[in-house]
Amino acid sequence: MSYTAPTKDILFVIRELAGLTKIASLPGYEDATPDTVEAVIGEAAKFHGEVIAPLNVAGDKQPSSWHDGEVRTTPGFAEAFRQFGEGGWQGIVHPVEFGGQGLPKLVGTPCMEMMNAANLSFALCAMLTDGAIEALLTAGSDELKQRFLPRLIAGEWTGTMNLTEPQAGSDLALLRTRAEPQADGSYKVFGTKIFITYGDHDMADNIVHLVLARTPGAPEGVKGISLFVVPKFLVNDDGSLGARNDVQCVSIEHKLGIKASPTAVLQFGDHGGAIGYLVGEENRGLEYMFVMMNAARFGVGVQGIAISDRAYQQAVAYAKDRVQSRPVDGSSREAVAIIHHPDVRRMLTEMRALTEGARALSLVAAAYSDLAHHAPDAYTRAQFKSAYEFLVPVIKGWSTEMSLDVTSLGVQVHGGMGFIEETGAAQHFRDARILPIYEGTTAIQANDxxxxxxxxxxxxxxxxxxxxxxxxxxxxxxxxxxxxxxxxxxxxxxxxxxxxxxxxxxxxxxxxxxxxxxxxxxxxxxxxxxxxxxxxxxxxxxxxxxxxxxxxxxxxxxxxxxxxxxxxxxxxxxxxxxxxxxxxxxxxxxxxxxxxxxxx
Amino acid sequence: MSYTAPTKDILFVIRELAGLTKIASLPGYEDATPDTVEAVIGEAAKFHGEVIAPLNVAGDKQPSSWHDGEVRTTPGFAEAFRQFGEGGWQGIVHPVEFGGQGLPKLVGTPCMEMMNAANLSFALCAMLTDGAIEALLTAGSDELKQRFLPRLIAGEWTGTMNLTEPQAGSDLALLRTRAEPQADGSYKVFGTKIFITYGDHDMADNIVHLVLARTPGAPEGVKGISLFVVPKFLVNDDGSLGARNDVQCVSIEHKLGIKASPTAVLQFGDHGGAIGYLVGEENRGLEYMFVMMNAARFGVGVQGIAISDRAYQQAVAYAKDRVQSRPVDGSSREAVAIIHHPDVRRMLTEMRALTEGARALSLVAAAYSDLAHHAPDAYTRAQFKSAYEFLVPVIKGWSTEMSLDVTSLGVQVHGGMGFIEETGAAQHFRDARILPIYEGTTAIQANDxxxxxxxxxxxxxxxxxxxxxxxxxxxxxxxxxxxxxxxxxxxxxxxxxxxxxxxxxxxxxxxxxxxxxxxxxxxxxxxxxxxxxxxxxxxxxxxxxxxxxxxxxxxxxxxxxxxxxxxxxxxxxxxxxxxxxxxxxxxxxxxxxxxxxxxx
Structure with a gap:
């Protein structure tokens, strides 16, 4: 059940299909030389294969657990996340100005695929943190950026996205969480948020919640939603941690999969109000959140590719090992490894073909995103922005729906053993099932x-x-x-x-x-x-x-x-x-x- | 999460598509009058809906467990199985001669669907017992029939099918369990069998294992396999239970789904040999087992239909209840129940259409089976036998593969709630995943x-x-x-x-x-x-x-x-x-x- 990153295919796609040379020539990406990129991909493959992947099964068997308002993650996760941060992996695509490596999305995307293939539950913490970073970069004041970005990018703190409420899932118009302005310019936030990924955990010193809420007198519906930063611990002016904020994790969910990733119910303001800071302008929260969501939707698409590849690798290993039945073409009188049976080969090739096709599209789209941001002329930027935005719902919807089929085929290749949890194939099947749901269901992507x-x-x-x-x-x-x-x-x-x-x-x-x-x-x-x-x-x-x-x-x-x-x-x-x-x-x-x- | 049997659709199909009148006119089926059939279907709907369905969630939460060689089933299962037997449900299609009701398969099949929709894990015990009954009816000596059939048909004892060994799954040629003839005409059986459904449990007084094994000097491969009855407790001549036989349940599996149904590893003969009785002739075991398997394959196809209907019912209930988002056609300014959204309606209709189509085919096939056995002239019997046998792999393969899609759509309709185990949609998705695997994978059906x-x-x-x-x-x-x-x-x-x-x-x-x-x-x-x-x-x-x-x-x-x-x-x-x-x-x-x- 090990994971070997498909570096050869990744490098092939990056170079031959996504145009690495062109991307590396864009202003700001001069450091993304072929050698550097190859080295980064190689290091990522090593780190995720050796450090993160071995924790995947443990995460399923000893999921995150809740005790008196605190979440304990799977043993080993906190140490692995520390190494992840120290290795600079959280900052790979983020600005050098705040401590990131400033590499293209074309380089960050395969790293994200590897991390997710290694361990979907673990990777979610970093993905959500990416989302919080994106939102602050998009709309945060300089003060907020200075206060939060360096620690988030260093992997010392993590981020969350707080959208969903019990009555407001896909439909954010129904949002009720409220934020009351205070004399010092801050706000007090009151409300209940559900389905908050890594809403509480013990892997970092602080958690930076990005929270959608309504201010008094705001318009009804989605036009009256604002975005706030609500840290778990307040941050003093010198950057040290201050008082515990009024946000409590009241429970976590018992889920079908990605069990190591705590899915929290967060209660804001039960003890006087959680202190929050407005991001950007009032009533533009949904717009900012869409920046995060578009990044996150693309990321979830990559998760679909990642879990598909992991399931494929495991199925191939089993099919090469398991000996059963003579070949239908009479080429052997002895039973052979099942990879020699045409239907097993068909299943494996289908898993492989779907995964490789989706991987290539995701990396080509990543290059489009880089061009949309860094191409020198506005016309080219606009063209690639429009192409990228067209592709995001396709990548999110298709890659995740595909991952249901691929992980299911992974179980099927294992026969009866696939249904036994110890085998591990079933975990991928369970883990994948959230992907066409969160960050907007397939129907939401399709309507988009x-x-x-x-x-x-x-x-x-x-x-x-x-x-x-x-x-x-x-x-x-x-x-x-x-x-x-x-x-x-x-x-x-x-x-x-x-x-x-x-x-x-x-x-x-x-x-x-x-x-x-x-x-x-x-x-x-x-x-x-x-x-x-x-x-x-x-x-x-x-x-x-x-x-x-x-x-x-x-x-x-x-x-x-x-x-x-x-x-x-x-x-x-x-x-x-x-x-x-x-x-x-x-x-x-x-x-x-x-x-x-x-x-x- | 209740279950309401689709009696109206069942009666429609039985009457209009499967030709109940024609079946009821066959010799031996005179009792299957329209009134009787309607009453049986109605009673089955009531019993499975009220007694069996409420145990489904409990079976998932408190699965069967193994302690010192004995399996304890979910609380409530044993009492429910007692009621099942007393109600005559185990004997519905079995011969009146041995205490059954002798009704057509066309009547037994919808009862099987309802039982499986109510509780897949529970139903497996009865399905495997059906298989053992079929095998004994096909090839058992009069003595074996008299000794075992009345108790099996009464639901007092249960049956199992022991095919798989660690090295012999789909490929029974690799079977190693051996049976040594004894002076008194019995055999001593030695070997390890895995994946034995209800291989041990506390729901009946005795368990009648049907076991494939090789006798000394038997030909290699599938032509040297014989079938044995190996009861958990030996049966005295007066029908009372005798000594404990040398078959031990050494463990049960930790599975993705159908958790209430114990999947046992059985060890035969560790203490001198398990006493077994040859069924039919030596070396014809596979042929007899195919009788069981064909019945079981059809039954598993029906399981696919059953779990699909259960998932459909649950998804419909949620979609009518959950209010979210305004309709895309602008017909309401308020959020509406999600069943009004076109994609939710599309998913529900797809679930429904697939389920109804497969149900109709299964019942038509059941009628073919009745005609194959009871039509007065040999030509008609042969025609329907051939048609039925053509349909069995289609029903098994298609209905179970379909059930993966339908139960997955069931999760999707629930959105994020579908991924939370408490909702129950995920259980159907997990339970269904075994169906295209056991009793012959989809590839095995397709090759057939x-x-x-x-x-x-x-x-x-x-x-x-x-x-x-x-x-x-x-x-x-x-x-x-x-x-x-x-x-x-x-x-x-x-x-x-x-x-x-x-x-x-x-x-x-x-x-x-x-x-x-x-x-x-x-x-x-x-x-x-x-x-x-x-x-x-x-x-x-x-x-x-x-x-x-x-x-x-x-x-x-x-x-x-x-x-x-x-x-x-x-x-x-x-x-x-x-x-x-x-x-x-x-x-x-x-x-x-x-x-x-x-x-x-």
Whole structure:
């Protein structure tokens, strides 16, 4: 149940598909030389494989526990987090000005994948801390930044995101937590927040809660929400820790998975009010929180890829070891390792193909984000910003839904042993199940993809990406035309069909979103999945073209890439037409709402 | 988290799709009058809903536990099992001669569905007992039958199936347990069996283990396996219990789900040999065990339907209760119950459509089984036997794979609450995960469907069922032709496409199974899923035709059936073409085996 980071595939994607050279040439990223990047990836692989991954099973068996308002994490987590901070891993993409390493998201993303593959529960603490850092960088005053960022970036303190309340989950308009202004400019915060990841723990000296709340007289709904920093311990002007703030962890949840990660109910203000500091301006909290959420959504997508790879690695190890049954083609009279059975091979290749496709898309998107922030001219920045924002819900929705299938296949490869907890395959299956839910369910992502990302700009971003896919199809035509290349031919045909299906789906969404909102939003998850298949397939196609050209340079690696891409083309891409049919089929029946509620 | 048996849908399917009148007219089934059947279904619904269902959560929270060689089941299980036996539920389909009720499988199957929906863990004990009864009925001597059957059928004793050993899971050729003949005609059994469901427990006075073992000098492989009865307590000639036999439960497994059901490691013969009695003839054990296994495989398919319905019911209840967000079509300025959101409605309808389709197919298959056993003429019996045997792997494979999706959607409908164990949705998701594994993994079912059920008879059974589908398509043409019936039109088109895809897949399998075994067996799960979609869709189509004609008789029920069938047509059946592409796409690349093992 060890974890070996897929550094070779990561470096391949970073260099060949995501354009590391181009990213490293951007202003501010000059330090991201090929050598540095390779060294960082190698060190991350080592650290997460050796220090973090071995704690994964322990986290499941001895989850975080709550005692008298305090959470104790799994033995070993606190020490590992200390090493994580000291190694500079929390600060990898954050500004040098506050102690970070200032590396591109293209370098930070694979590190995030490795951390999550090593230990999803552990990684959540760092991911939430990233979110808090992003919010403060976006909207925090200089004073707040100076007070909190260096310690957060050093991994000495951690961060949380406090959105959900019992009555307000996906719908933040229903938020009730309130913040009352005080004479000294601070606020007193009162309310209950639930589902707060790492809302309390013993892995750092302080916890910096980012909390959504309403100020007196604020507008109703989402336009009256403000964002506050509420530290667990107040921070003195000299940076030392002061009094305990009035925020209490009243319980943690008993969950299906990610058990080491404490999911807290936090009570603010039961003893006079929790002292909080406004971030940015009043009533703009949701806007700031979206900055965090977009980063977090991308991160959760990466979690889906990470847990898929971990499940894949474990399934491969078992399939190579477990001997059972003679081969169906009669090639052996003895029972063989089950990896030689066609259906096991099919499952493993599917796990691998889905994971590699999603990984490539996530890293390409990370490069887009870097370009969106650092490209010298505004037009390029805007283009990549729009492309990145289109991809975020796809990566979050697709990679996490995919991870349900991949971790389930991981159990299946193990047969009966997969159902026994000691084997470890079931933990990945359980852990993954939260991913299509938190940071916005798949439906929320899909509605975002339909509404904000496709309809709002009249399909501009969608069509720009389709044009990119078309360029790859042209390259496949050349590659397939060269003769006997079965993989390129198959990919040319299947990506072509799938891309046309997505093109028609984009048109359908644009034409009908206003006319038939229930139909279009009822089919939005199918639309997201169609985009996911086509765009991850597109990346596999790009990888295939490179691999076909470079095959002689590294036969083992590129032959595997070609075979995996061929599988993706023949076995996965054909699903696109079924998804298109589901999307267009939703029209005319009021989006499945024609059956009266009483009849369910 | 209560369970209300879907008696209305069950009675609809039994009467309108499975032909209860015809079954009740078969010799031996004269007692299965419409009134009796309705009464039995109603009583079963009451008993399982009121007595068995309330124990489901307790079984998960306080699973079976092992202490010094004895298993203690969840508090309440033993008393419930006593009531189950006294109510005659164990004997529902078993011969009157041994105390059973002798009712058709068409009546027993919905009772099995209800029991499993109420409590999967509890139901397993009765299902395994059914298997032991079947094996004894098939091959047991009169003496063994007289000694064991009445107590098993009365629910006083329970049965187990002992196949798996640590090195022999799917591959029974590797079996090592041995049985040495004794002077008195009995045998002494030595060996270790794992994954023995209800291998020990405190719910009955005795446990009747059916054990596969090898006799001295038996041929190697599966042709040298014999079947033995090894009771936990020996049975005296007067029927009273004698000495404790030499079979020990040395541990039980810590599992992902179905935690109340003890999964035992049994050690036979550590203290001189466990006394066993040969069932039937030596070396024919696998053949007899297949009788049990076929019944058990069908039963596991029904478990998939049952857990899907339970998850559906729970998701509907939550979706009607949970208020969150305003509707996307602007029809309300207030937040509404989430069942009004199109994607939630889509998920619920998908859960419902898949479950209803699979239920209908299972009950039609049950009727086929009744006809295969009780039709007066041999030709009819043979025809229905072949049709039933074709359907068994489809029902087992499809209904259980489907249950993974349905229970996962059940979690998703709950959002964050779905991940919290207290909610109960996660238990269904965990419980369901064993279903595509035990009694033969999905690949085993798929290989059976390809090899024994499609290729061996040259496609006869497959094509006979396709001809039945064609008759339904004809009926849909009439129904669609009558005018504005959108549901019939959609089903006519989509079932037509899907049936053609399955037809081509049957041809592909027949043509290539010998030529390209790795390709065909690598695509066998896709073939099984294609058959599952088409045949459950076919049953939804049959239901649609009836509902269209009878709509005015019960508007609420039939309108729901029509809407559900339309959803199946538009949203689910289009997946058939993707599966066909996956099947034919497997050809020519050696069934995914072209990538060297070392590259995984």
């Amino acid at each position: 993809l339909v509404g904000r990302k496709t309809v709002r700009d009249g399909g501009l971003a969608a069509r720009a990406i389709l044009a990119e896919v078309d360029q790859t199809i042209d390259a496949l035509r050349v590659c397939a035309g060269s003769g006997a290349d079965a993989a390129c031919s198959a990919m040319f045909v299947q990506l072509g069909y799938a891309r046309m299906a997505l093109g028609r789906a984009v048109d359908f969404v644009l034409e009908n979103a206003a006319k038939e909102p229930n139909a279009v939003f009822g089919a939005s998850v199918a639309y997201l999945k169609l985009a996911g298949i086509v765009l991850t397939g597109w990346q596999m196609a790009r990888a295939l073209v490179v691999a076909t050209h470079k095959r002689s340079e590294d036969e083992a690696f590129y032959a595997a890439k070609i075979a995996t891409a061929e599988f993706f083309a023949k076995q996965i891409l054909p699903r696109a037409t079924a998804l298109e049919a589901a999307i267009t089929g939703a029209s005319g029946e009021d989006g499945f709402l024609n059956l009266d509620e009483s009849r369910f | 469907l390809v090899g024994r059920k499609t290729v061996r008879d040259g496609g006869l059974a497959a094509r006979a069922i396709l001809a039945e589908v064609d008759q339904t398509i004809d009926a849909l043409r009439v129904c669609a032709g009558s005018g504005a019936d959108a549901a019939c039109s959609a089903m006519f088109v989509q079932l037509g496409y899907a049936r053609m895809a399955l037809g081509r897949a049957v041809d592909f399998v027949l043509e290539n199974a010998a030529k390209e075994p790795n390709a065909v067996f690598g695509a066998s799960v896709a073939y099984l899923k294609l058959a599952g979609i088409v045949l459950t869709g076919w049953q939804m189509a049959r239901a649609l035709v009836v509902a269209t004609h009878k709509r005015s008789e019960d508007e609420a029920f039939y309108a729901a059936k029509i809407a559900t069938a339309e959803f199946f047509a538009k949203q689910i059946l289009p997946r058939a073409t993707a599966l066909e592409a996956a099947i034919t796409g497997a050809s020519g690349e050696d069934g995914f085996l072209n990538l060297d093992e070392s590259r995984f």
